[in-house]
Structure formats: C-alpha cells, structure tokens
Amino acid sequence: MQAGTKAGTKASVGDMTVEKAKWIYKKMQEIRQFENTVHGIFEKGEIPGFVHLYAGEEAVAVGVCAHLTDSDNITSTHRGHGHCIAKGCDIDGMMAEIFGRSTGLCKGKGGSMHIADVGKGMLGANGIVGAGLPLSIGAGLTAKVKKTDHVAVCFFGDGASNHGTFHESVNMAAIWKLPVIFVCENNGFGEASPFDYAAACDRVSDFAKAYKIAGETVDARNLQDVYEAAGKAVQRARKGEGPTILECLTYRDYGHFEGDTQTYKDKDVQEHALQENDPILRFQNYAKTNEWLSEEQMKAIDAEVKTEIEHAVKFAEESPFPEPSQLTTDVYVSY
Amino acid sequence: MQAGTKAGTKASVGDMTVEKAKWIYKKMQEIRQFENTVHGIFEKGEIPGFVHLYAGEEAVAVGVCAHLTDSDNITSTHRGHGHCIAKGCDIDGMMAEIFGRSTGLCKGKGGSMHIADVGKGMLGANGIVGAGLPLSIGAGLTAKVKKTDHVAVCFFGDGASNHGTFHESVNMAAIWKLPVIFVCENNGFGEASPFDYAAACDRVSDFAKAYKIAGETVDARNLQDVYEAAGKAVQRARKGEGPTILECLTYRDYGHFEGDTQTYKDKDVQEHALQENDPILRFQNYAKTNEWLSEEQMKAIDAEVKTEIEHAVKFAEESPFPEPSQLTTDVYVSY
C-alpha cells in the first residue's frame, strides 16, 4: 500500500489504483441511483412488465467487472441492471429499454429482463433462471477455440445454484479448463425461499472441491473482498488455469420484484443491510479512512451520476415507442 | 461371523444369511445368463431395437436390491435388465417384452429400454439418461407424505452423473431428507466417453460432502462390499436419516449397446474384468473359501437358472405379437 499525503491523493490501495477506485465508486453509484430511480418510477406505474432491482448488490457486479474489458463476456440474470451498468452498457439506452422505447438498447423489444449489449460483452439479462450458466460456457469456449485470453463471467443467484445447469456448466468448465468465473450472488433468497432451505450445501463454493477447481466465498458487502478474489480468479482464467466458483454473500435491498411485500424478510437483517452493511457506505468509509478518495470527490461523483440518471429518464420519457413495423423485424437475420 | 461345519452349511457370513446368499447368487446368475442369452439372440438378428446389456455389473443391482421389498421402489436406466431381475420382475415377461410380444411385461409396447413392473416397485427402465434421478425423488416423496418406511433406490450411470438432474435430485433429497439411495453404477464409460474425461470429480461420491449427506464408493466387483454399504444406506433411509450417494465401481462386459465395436476399451482392463475381477467368479470363490455355499449348491443354481432362461426364450418365441387393436390402447386411462 502506498502512502498518500492527504485524503483523495493515494495512488493506490492494495492492487487498486485511485483511477480504478473512482471508476468503481461511480459504477456503484450509477447502479444504486439507477435502481432507486426505477423503483420510484415503477411505483408510479410508468414502467411496464416485471422489474427486479439490484440495489444492495452493487459490489458484486462492480467488483468483478472492474477486471474485465469489452472483449470479455458476461452472462446475467433477471436481475441484470447492475451487471449491465458495471459492464459499461449505455445508461440512456438501458433506461429507454426499460421504458419500452425504440431508443432502448434492444429497441424496446426486450425490456428490463432482456437488456443486452453484445458489443460490450454483455450477453443479455435473462428471464430464465439458470440459463446464463451454460451460456457462459459458450463464451469461454469461443475464447479457447480462438485462442484469445478473454474470460467469461457468469453471474447467477443462490436460487439458480440449485438448477441443473449449474452442475452441467461447472463440470464442463472444469473438464475443459475454460476461462469462466462462476459468480454466485448469494443474497439469501430465491424469490421468497431462503437459500438455507432450498440448498443442501452450506456454501455454493463448497462444490468447488468436488469439481477440483478453485472456489471461494467472500463477504460482498466489502467491495475490496470481491475485487481481490475476482482479480485472482480472472487472472487464473486468463492464464488458462481454469474456472473458479466465487460466491459473493450479498443482500437485495428491495423485494424479489417490484411489488413484492417481502413478508419473508427478517426486519433486523434488513435494517443492518441497509445501514452498516451497505456496500456503498462501507466503501465510502473505507476510502475515507484510508485517505484514498475524499468526501468531496465522492460527492462530486454522486452529483455527476445524479445528472446522468436524470438525463436517462428524460431521454427515455422523450423517446418514441417502436413503430408498428418493428413488430416482426429481427425475428430472423433472413427468412 | 458364525462358523459352519462343512461347506455350504454356514448360517451366515457377516450380516448375510445363507438364504440371502443363495438368493443373491441366483439373481446374479439370472442376470448373467439372461444377458448372455439376449446377446446371442441379438447377434442372430432376432431381437429388434436398441439393447444395452448389464453383464459384469450384477453385483450392483443384486447387492442393493437384496435389501428391498416389493414396496420399495427403484428407478432404472437404459441398461435396465439387471435392475428388473434383481427387483423380482418376471423373467418370462421380460424376455417376451424384449421380443416385442403381447405377453411381455409391457405388452410389447415398451421393449428393452422400457421394461417396468410398478407392482414390484420397478418404475421402469428409461431411455433418457438422467431421467431416473428425479423419478426416485417422487417415490421417496410418496413414502414421506404417506409416512411409510419405504425407500427409493435410483440406479444411474457415471455418465448420468454429469446431467443436471443429478444435482437437482440429490439436492432435493438432501433438503427434504428423503429415503433415497443414489446408486451410481460407475462402469468407467458413458457410451464411448471415459468417466475420467467427462466428469471433473474423482469420485461421484465426492459430491456427498457438499450436500452434507452420506456418500461412499465401493468396489462393486465384490458383491459383499455393495451389499454391506447398501444395507447401511437403506437402513439410514428407513430411519428417516436421509439420502446416500453410493458409488459402485463396476465394468460392463459387453459394448455400450449391442453392435458396439468397443474400440475405446483397454484390452488388459477388459481381460481382468472378465477374469479375476468378475463379480460372479469372485462371489463363488468367496462363498467356497468361507465354506458358505458349496460348489454343488452353486452348480445346482446355475442349472436351475439355465432352465429358467431357456423357458423364458421359449415363452417369448412362442408368444404372439400384439394385436393391431393394441396400437392405440393405453395412451390414456380414459380420453
């Protein structure tokens, strides 16, 4: 760790440069504000369809994607906004997509559950639990066949870890030594079912041993822990040393989907999660205590993000809905 | 172990009574002779369809089913003849089924890959790899809901252990503490693909730890080892102590299916498997050395079985094919 002379001037903490730390902080803020904003608009009834928010889990997507480039691919879930933002998707395009507008990243055809940006290596949010797991294998396979050093990251939930595709995918990645990182976002619940009930294992990473691959569980309320573990996993993958199961213990601040009454949640745990366990708050405190990012720097970022998100909402609201002619285009490349 | 005065008079060896030993020996012989006979007839072109033979793996089905009653259920695989015989299915009915005759256990509608006898707790051979795993959960669930002490045994291959249903099923059995024994018949190959290639794990039973259930691997060339381990697993299941993964290391004497050239097999291993590692030979030697079943007793059983199998072939050959009217019966109970 390098010493700095005053707050916000350290060149790096651990492996993390100040540049990276700023990027990370901004991405986390983008996700948080994006989700809070969508939450508010959804409540007013202005957003159609099913919406699953990522607030509270920011450190996972951001801590992992901090190690990736546009050439690396990620697969995502129904709770995909955070992954999109962390992977660099355009926020205006995302918001417009959620609003169902023609300027959306998918021209309004996909919606919240299907935001994708293949050019950015974001292979799509996915409405099917467990579907992203095999998809990550394909991206890893392409890297292997084409002999690039690109990696594939599979974000999936604790609930998804009980799906058969988890086993099939991890096994294939292991026998083929694919550059895939299986990032389990263990937020304790699949819908209204607790992980402790639905999964026999103590930790999803416990399976790593049987597959003879690397596995680790981190407290994903600490961005740094995710960042560090993901860094090692990505490095292993790039060097051809095979896959990793990286389990991130996290918490979803909102309900399973917008409209969920969340009766199954423990009030105390929720309170702690929203207060001292909040990953953004913790990162702020850490950055301050370590004289790494200053309060002012972070406030400036907050404000910048606020403007961005407001812009996105305005962009979405002012964008037109798709033309009727769009109904049956894009079914096939050619037919 | 009780001492006996002359060969074939010991009351028991270990937990196994002489009665049981005779039953076991006979069942193993029935399977072996049944399969050898089917092999011969298939070569002559008299049996239609796909046929997968169980010869060499007898100790698994028999060692496990020795602990079961008709009220216990088993699920099976494409390689199901051995499970059927061990579970007490009628041999005439089986052979007739394989011949496609109306007197077959399924009236000729199922064939080798679909022999079933629900009354005997045999829930069907199954042409779909991995399908038996969830089916075993249902049988276990019925036992739990109805509060009986019946158990369900799932026979599945090493190849099937890579299918998603393995994970989904073991997990469910574990969280619900179901009376299910997952018997993996690890014969080293799924079709022409070696287990060592297709599965990342060293042993299928290695997964037990992550699921926090009992798991064990036995050398299934020794009937006694299977018998003992299965006995404990069945007992645990009956007492409500949950599932077990019991991996049985075995060998298939014939090809994957009849017609397979088996170029992928190691000649040395094959030779050992057919000679000193043969489970029937080993059982014979053990029974003799321990003065438990005499050579004559076993020869008498061999002869008895020979007659049975000959009878079955005759029965099958002389049985009529199904009537045309049978084509569309049994699609529904009522429609």
Place this chain on the structure above:
Amino acid sequence: MAKQMTYSEAINDAIRLAMRKDENVILIGEDVAGGAEVDHLQNEGAWGGVFGVTKGIVEEFGRTRVLDTPIAEAGYMGAAVSAAATGLRPISELMFNDFIGSCLDEVMNQAAKFHYMFGGKAKVPLTIRTIDGAGFNAAAQHSQSLYALFTHIPGLKVVVPSSPYDIKGLLLTAIFDDDPVIVFEDKTLYGMKGEVGEGFYTIPFGKAEIKRAGKDLTIVGIGKQVYTALRAADQLAKKGFEAEVIDPRTLSPLDEDTIINSVKKTGRLIIVDEAYPRCSAATDIAAIVGDKAFDYLDAPIKRVTAPHSPVPFSPPLEKLYMPSPQKIIDAFSTMVGDNVFTTV
C-alpha cells in the same frame, strides 16, 4: 349456489376442495407456499405463488402437503411424475409455461408415456398448473402460450380455462383424472371476477361451451381469446351478422363435434389464438374442421393469431401482437367479400 369470485380465487378454492377430499393430493412447486423455514412467518402471510394464487393453502394443509421446491424444474416435475405413479395425486406448478424448457423431458417422455410404454400398468394422475398468456408486458420469455406443444404430445390432456367458473370445475376434473393433465392459467385472467359454483363440481374434458349462439359465423376463441371473439361478435351484430362463439375449454381432448356442428350451420370459421401461428392449435382446428366439414364451408377458415415472432416487450408492440376484435372483423370481411365491412 353460486358466488362471485376471481379466477385466482376459484383456483385456490378448487385446490383446497381437492386437498380436503383426498389426502393424496399435494401441491408442489416454486414458492407455492413461500418462505419455507422462515421463523417469523409461520406460514401466515406466505406468498402463495408468484401471483398469490395459492395463498393460505399452506396454512390449512401444512408444509408436508404444500411443498416449496428449489429452482429445479426437472427435479421437482420428475418427482411429481413418479409421486403420481406411486400413489399421490400431485398438483405441480410450473410457474410460467415458458419454463417448460427446463423440464420438457419429465412431461413429454415420462408423464405422457408411462401409461403406454408400460403397457397400461402405470398411471400418472398428475396435474400441472402453469401460467401462460401475453398482455402483461412480461416480454419474450414470460408471455408465451405454449399449449400447442403439449397438444402435440399424445398422453397429455390440455386444458385452457377462460373463466372463474370453468377453471374451478376443470381443475377439479384434472386433479381427479388418472392421466397427466396440464392446465393453462392466463395471467391476465387472475383478477377476473365471475360466478363460481360453491362446493365441489367438475366439468368434463372434451366438452366445448357455446358462449354465444349465431348463424353467420363460428368463432373459436382459445383461452382468454374467447373474450376477443365475443367483443368481435358484438360489433358484428351491429352490422347484422350473428357470430356463434365457442370456447373449446380443452384442446386435448378436443370437442370436434361442437365446433363442426356449428360450422355446418354457419359455413364459416375463424379461430382466435394468441399463440404462435405455425403448428398451432389454430392450424389444428382449422385442419380438422377443413377436413370433416369441408362440404359445409362457404369460405376459407381464417386464423387470427400472433405473428410468427417472439412476444415483444414494448406495450404498443405487444398490443399489436395480440389478436383483436378488429383483426377478427377484418378476417370476416375477407371471408364475405371485402366491401361488407369497410367501415367497422
């Protein structure tokens, strides 16, 4: 005695009645109760499914008979199949019919085929409840209406109830039927109110209902599309054309007779089906009627369906995607000669 109930309440009622009547009936699926092993919950206030349809059932029957499963459709559906074959009568919920991709084998190769493959010796009295339908902006993976896939498969029975009254009676028939049955609950109907008989009653499979009598045109509406058909019929009536509207209620078995008899009278048939158009229930009915009522047809049989496209998310696109009274009227116009209907 009848009572006003929503479609959702009618389902809840049917399940409770069945579970009271026969202790072998169990309910299994993802969050059909919700909150398993959550200390403070004690079953009260548990979800009861993603739309709350099975709310309260776990309180009455407990968690041995109301089983929350892991997200493992192949696993629990396969379990339901053999639970049925070994003595229970499971009601297995496939949350959205779109998720059949995770458990088609258990439905198509196991449940549907056991009885036949095993020479009639096994029975699979399994009821699968599942949610279908577009109109909720749930996008391409949560809006499909996949009943055609199941109607294709021999061994399955396929039920598409359109009203609170029907869903209760048909669901009870399904639960006590000895064959595997899949019941499609259109998500946009859950809130619909209607008269529902009190207590236990069943509606036989393979009996269509004539929702409206008419002599000029027969319209078959599948699932909620029967209402689109009825709205079109109202508009047609204003122009002096009387449409007979038929709700088939079950697609397998299909009540061919009621449809054919109607067509013999009207000479014209439109099938309204929001599912994909190819190899669909619409083409199925068209082919059957086109064959068996050929001599009675005055015009080609028309199908008003979704386009050959996934379901779009964006609300205006989804609206365009769906059948509408206007599309039915347009189809009728081409059947009777374009001029008749230019103004509607």
Place this chain on the structure above:
Amino acid sequence: MAKQMTYSEAINDAIRLAMRKDENVILIGEDVAGGAEVDHLQNEGAWGGVFGVTKGIVEEFGRTRVLDTPIAEAGYMGAAVSAAATGLRPISELMFNDFIGSCLDEVMNQAAKFHYMFGGKAKVPLTIRTIDGAGFNAAAQHSQSLYALFTHIPGLKVVVPSSPYDIKGLLLTAIFDDDPVIVFEDKTLYGMKGEVGEGFYTIPFGKAEIKRAGKDLTIVGIGKQVYTALRAADQLAKKGFEAEVIDPRTLSPLDEDTIINSVKKTGRLIIVDEAYPRCSAATDIAAIVGDKAFDYLDAPIKRVTAPHSPVPFSPPLEKLYMPSPQKIIDAFSTMVGDNVFTTV
C-alpha cells in the same frame, strides 16, 4: 460432378467441407468423436457419433474443434448458443431429437429469441443436427419426429432433408446461415444411397422440390415420408391417377407457393407425416392451404399421420403406426368417392 454416397456420408462430407472452409465451424455433442483421452485410440477408430455419421472428422480437425461433451444437453446446447453469439459457427448434435426434453430452454428461449429480444443486435449462427424418425424399433423415447415443436417456435428454422443430395446442400446452408437452424436426420435414411454433388454446394431454405409431377392429386411428404408418397403415387398411376409429390425440404420457412400452386392444379391434397397428428406439420400445411387455396379444392385436405399415440416398440405395431402407401390410397379413395379404389 456427382457421386454415389449414403445419406450418412453426405452429412460427413458437408461437415468436413464447412470445417475446411471456415475455422469458426466446430462440431460439438455427445461422442461426436468418441473415446476422448483414451490413450490407445489416438482419434482413429473413434465412434464418430452413435451411428458413426461423424466418423473420421476428429482425425482431420482435432479435438479442439470436435468436442465430445458430457451427457449434459442443457449445458452443451447453451454453450453452443453463446459460442454462436460470440463468434463461432457451432454444429451441435442433439443425438436423438427426443432428448430435446433436456435442453428445450436453450433452443426455444435462448437461441430462437436472442436476435429478437436483443433488438437484432445478437446473431446465433447455430446449427443443431438431430436424429428423428420411427421404423427402427427404438420405442417411444427414441423414435419421435418432433419437428412440429420447433416449427411452432419463431426464430428457428426447421429442415427435414430426405435424400443424400438434399442433406448435404441443406446442411451447408444451415451451417452458414446466420439464424439458428435445426436439421432432422431420419435414422432410417442413414444407409440410403444417392447422387450427391461433389464439393461445396448449398440448397436454399424455403424451396420445396417437386419429386414427381401430376395433375390429379398433390401429396406432400415430410422427410422420409416423401418415399411413402412416391410409392403411393406409383400405385395410383396404375389406376390412372397422376399424383404430384412434393418434398417441402424445410418446414420453417415453408415454401407455401409450390404447394399451393400444385393444389391449384390438382384440386386435392394429402399430407403424409409420420409425426403425431395434433398441432403438427400436417395440420399446419392443411390449414395454410385450406385457407389460401380454398377455391381450388375439390375435396377436403387429408392428413396421413401417426395416430395420437406414443411410438410402440413391437415391430408389427410400429409398422401399423406409420403412414403407408395403402393409407394414402385409402385417403385418396375417400376424396374421390369410395368406389374408385376398392381393389388396390
């Protein structure tokens, strides 16, 4: 230049040509090579699939491009989907089409929908090769012909080649097509010999082939059933009726024009399809033609299909299960009046 080849050899040839032409083409599936990591095998003498169709391909292209997978259909099919989306052109073998139960999601909700859901921004140039067809006594779980399920699903292309010449050209089209395509290889055709063009050629999708010209009846035969249709046509010719026999070659897209133009000429249509009868390709074609060629039809469109039943194992039952020339002739008899054909 043409050459005699079996259907199986034509497939092998097509795959090799594609893999030589474009290094992004890979072959993936269970035992498509066989014997992975078996020391003594060195790729020679490896299986090349359960019927040996892809034999020798691993020797030419090595195990990086010819990938044996674990028995994990969802896993490797999903992998193939995203490998396609990220720059490869995978040929993924689903050993038997019956196994779609283990990976329908990857095909229906992922491969078929990516392009649409993502607003045209993703492409999935994936070819799925799979085996269908009854006639081999392979029983209920290995004999289905499930192309209707895929034809139902928008976003997929569905190919049903009936000859060595066609399978080679259609498979090459599939491999270099930018959409997901599923190609059905009838297991009973693998040994069939026929003329096959040498070198690289493609056959466009959506172009049916008229196998035999005629003016009295149109028979559409799907997959190998085109031969049943041709045999029936021969027998009909003896009675003075000239049947036009059409092989659609692809079901999605479907060459409606060729079929409709034929029916406009003949006034009669029989569709021969060994698949299940409900919501099938047969009903699909019947509905489309019944609509668009209504005024030209002299008789109802008949479908000669399997009964609504799983495929039976027992050889005589399976024979009865299948379409036959006699069943086609019987259907024709009812179309033209019973007396015409009592003696055939």
